[in-house]
Amino acid sequence: MSEIAERTLAEELSELLGSGCVSVEPATIAEHSADKWFASHAPDVVVFAECTEDVSRLLKFCCARGIPLTPRGSGVGYVGGCVPLRGGVALSLARMNRILEINNEDGVAVVQPGVITGELQAAVKERGMMYPPDPASLKECSLGGNIATNAGGPRCLKYGVTRHYVLGLEVVLADGTVMRTGGRCHKNKTGFDLIGMFVGSEGMLGVVTEAILRLIPHPESRATISTGFGKFIEAAAAVQAVLGSGFHPAALEIADKFTLEAARDYLGEGVVPDGEAHLMIELDGHAESVALESAKLMALLKSRGALSMELADTEAGCERLWGLRREFSYSLRATGLTKLNEDVVVPRGRLVDLVNFAEELQMECGMPIACFGHAGDGNIHVNIMVKDIETDEGRARSDEVLDRLFRQVLEWDGVISGEHGIGIAKKRWFAAAVGDVSVDVHLRLKRALDPGNILNPDKFLARASE
Ligand SMILES: Cc1cc2nc3c(=O)[nH]c(=O)nc-3n(C[C@H](O)[C@H](O)[C@H](O)COP(=O)(O)OP(=O)(O)OC[C@H]3O[C@@H](n4cnc5c(N)ncnc54)[C@H](O)[C@@H]3O)c2cc1C
Structure with a gap:
C-alpha cells in the first residue's frame, strides 16, 4: 500500500472509530508486527478496539473493502499467529481488558478478551475460586489469545485446557455480525459445539470480544515436590509409577540434561537438583489429603531412585520451586x-x-x-x-x-x-498432521464464515489459489 493510501486508510478508520483508536506511529506499527516467533510483517494500521461495537464496525468496513485484519491479544504467541502477513489492520484487543463479573454462585467469570490471564486468576482466587488454565506466559498473555490458541499449561494434567473452561462466547464474524453462543450454564447441548469451533481457531473465524468462563472452587492447600534423577529414563519411569499408583497430581513436569545444564549455567550450581533429569510434582486439595498424598508420593519416588527430594507445602515455598521450572525457558535463551x-x-x-x-x-x-x-x-x-x-x-x-x-x-x-x-511456524506441516480431508473441512468452514478471506489470512489455512 502506498504512503498516501496508508494515510487514507488511517484517516478513514479514524473517522469511523475515533482518532484515539487508530495509529500509524512507526513504533506502534513495529510493536504490532511480530510475536515471540521470529517472523514479522508490518500492518498498515493498528486499531485499538474499545468495545464490541468498534470491532463490529471495523469488520464491516474491512469486509466491504477486502482489507485483511489480524486480531492480536498480548503478542506473546510462539507461532507467529498474530503477525499481519498481508498488512492491512492489526486489531489490538488490549484495551478491552475489563473483568465484567465474577459470580461464585454460578461459578462463572465474564471477561473482555484483553484481560491478562494471571490477573483473572488472582481476582477469582481472592473470591475463593480458581480459573485453572495456566500457560507459563500467564503474566503477559490475554484471555482472548488463550481462547484463540486453546492454551494449556502444567495444570492441564488434572484440570484440562482452555476449551474446558469456556462456557459462552461473544464473537464478531468477518462481516461484522455479532454472534453470542453458549452462556453461563455449565452444561449445554443445544446445537453444534460452536464454542469448540472458535476455541483454537487462531483468529481466522471470528474475533472474540467477550467470554463467559467456568470457575471452580479453589483448592484449600497445595504442595510441590522437586526431585532429581540420575537418568531421564528413571524420571520417565517414575512418571508412569506415579500415575499408575492412583495419584492424580495437578502437574507433573520433567526436564532433561541439556535444560538442567543451561539452568545451572544461568542460575548457578546448587539451585538445580543433582542428576540428569528433574521431576516436579504438584498436588492440591484439602490440607489433610495433600499432606497424606505428599508423604506417600515421596516414598514412591524414593523407591524409584530419586537422588534428592524437596517438599514445599506453603504458597511461598511452592512458588519458589516453580520459580526454577519457570526459569528453564530463560536459561535456554541465555545460551545465546x-x-x-x-x-x-x-x-x-x-x-x-x-x-x-x-x-x-x-x-x-x-x-x-x-x-x-x-x-x-x-x-x-x-x-x-x-x-x-x-x-x-x-x-x-x-x-x-x-x-x-x-x-x-x-x-x-x-x-x-x-x-x-x-500459525505460520508449523504451516508447512499442517496437512501432513491432519490429512487432506481434514484440511478440506477446515477450508470449507473458513469459506463459509469468511468468504473474502480477510481474517488473519495466509496462516496455516492459506488457500492454494490466493
Ligand atoms: C515464555 C512463554 C511461555 C509460554 N507458555 C505457554 C504455555 O505454557 N502454554 C501455552 O498454551 N502457551 C504458552 N505460550 C504461548 C502463548 O503465551 C499463548 O499462545 C497465548 O495464548 C498467546 O496469548 P496472546 O494474548 O499473546 O495472543 P497473541 O499472540 O496476541 O495471538 C495469538 C493468536 O490468537 C489470535 N487472537 C488473539 N486475540 C484474539 C481475539 N480476541 N479473537 C480472536 N483471535 C485472537 C491471534 O490472531 C493469534 O492467531 C508461551 C509463550 C511464552 C512467550
Whole structure:
C-alpha cells in the first residue's frame, strides 16, 4: 500500500472509530508486527478496539473493502499467529481488558478478551475460586489469545485446557455480525459445539470480544515436590509409577540434561537438583489429603531412585520451586542461541523414545536440543537451539530437523502442537498432521464464515489459489 493510501486508510478508520483508536506511529506499527516467533510483517494500521461495537464496525468496513485484519491479544504467541502477513489492520484487543463479573454462585467469570490471564486468576482466587488454565506466559498473555490458541499449561494434567473452561462466547464474524453462543450454564447441548469451533481457531473465524468462563472452587492447600534423577529414563519411569499408583497430581513436569545444564549455567550450581533429569510434582486439595498424598508420593519416588527430594507445602515455598521450572525457558535463551520451542505431544508411553530420538537428532544435526515440559500429558517442549536462524542456511537446517522431528512424532500417533497452535511456524506441516480431508473441512468452514478471506489470512489455512 502506498504512503498516501496508508494515510487514507488511517484517516478513514479514524473517522469511523475515533482518532484515539487508530495509529500509524512507526513504533506502534513495529510493536504490532511480530510475536515471540521470529517472523514479522508490518500492518498498515493498528486499531485499538474499545468495545464490541468498534470491532463490529471495523469488520464491516474491512469486509466491504477486502482489507485483511489480524486480531492480536498480548503478542506473546510462539507461532507467529498474530503477525499481519498481508498488512492491512492489526486489531489490538488490549484495551478491552475489563473483568465484567465474577459470580461464585454460578461459578462463572465474564471477561473482555484483553484481560491478562494471571490477573483473572488472582481476582477469582481472592473470591475463593480458581480459573485453572495456566500457560507459563500467564503474566503477559490475554484471555482472548488463550481462547484463540486453546492454551494449556502444567495444570492441564488434572484440570484440562482452555476449551474446558469456556462456557459462552461473544464473537464478531468477518462481516461484522455479532454472534453470542453458549452462556453461563455449565452444561449445554443445544446445537453444534460452536464454542469448540472458535476455541483454537487462531483468529481466522471470528474475533472474540467477550467470554463467559467456568470457575471452580479453589483448592484449600497445595504442595510441590522437586526431585532429581540420575537418568531421564528413571524420571520417565517414575512418571508412569506415579500415575499408575492412583495419584492424580495437578502437574507433573520433567526436564532433561541439556535444560538442567543451561539452568545451572544461568542460575548457578546448587539451585538445580543433582542428576540428569528433574521431576516436579504438584498436588492440591484439602490440607489433610495433600499432606497424606505428599508423604506417600515421596516414598514412591524414593523407591524409584530419586537422588534428592524437596517438599514445599506453603504458597511461598511452592512458588519458589516453580520459580526454577519457570526459569528453564530463560536459561535456554541465555545460551545465546535461538530457541525454536516445539510443543509436540506423544502418547505418554513414548516419553523416553522421544527424548532418545531428540538426543540422536542432536548428534546427527549438530544442533543442541533441549526437552522439558508436561510429562503427565506427553506434551514435551522440544527446543531446537539454532545458531544462525536469520540465514537461509540456518533456516533450511532447522526446517530439516523439524521435518524429522514431526515425521517421527506423527508416526507415533503424536501431534505437532499441543499448546501453541500452528500459525505460520508449523504451516508447512499442517496437512501432513491432519490429512487432506481434514484440511478440506477446515477450508470449507473458513469459506463459509469468511468468504473474502480477510481474517488473519495466509496462516496455516492459506488457500492454494490466493
Ligand atoms: C515464555 C512463554 C511461555 C509460554 N507458555 C505457554 C504455555 O505454557 N502454554 C501455552 O498454551 N502457551 C504458552 N505460550 C504461548 C502463548 O503465551 C499463548 O499462545 C497465548 O495464548 C498467546 O496469548 P496472546 O494474548 O499473546 O495472543 P497473541 O499472540 O496476541 O495471538 C495469538 C493468536 O490468537 C489470535 N487472537 C488473539 N486475540 C484474539 C481475539 N480476541 N479473537 C480472536 N483471535 C485472537 C491471534 O490472531 C493469534 O492467531 C508461551 C509463550 C511464552 C512467550
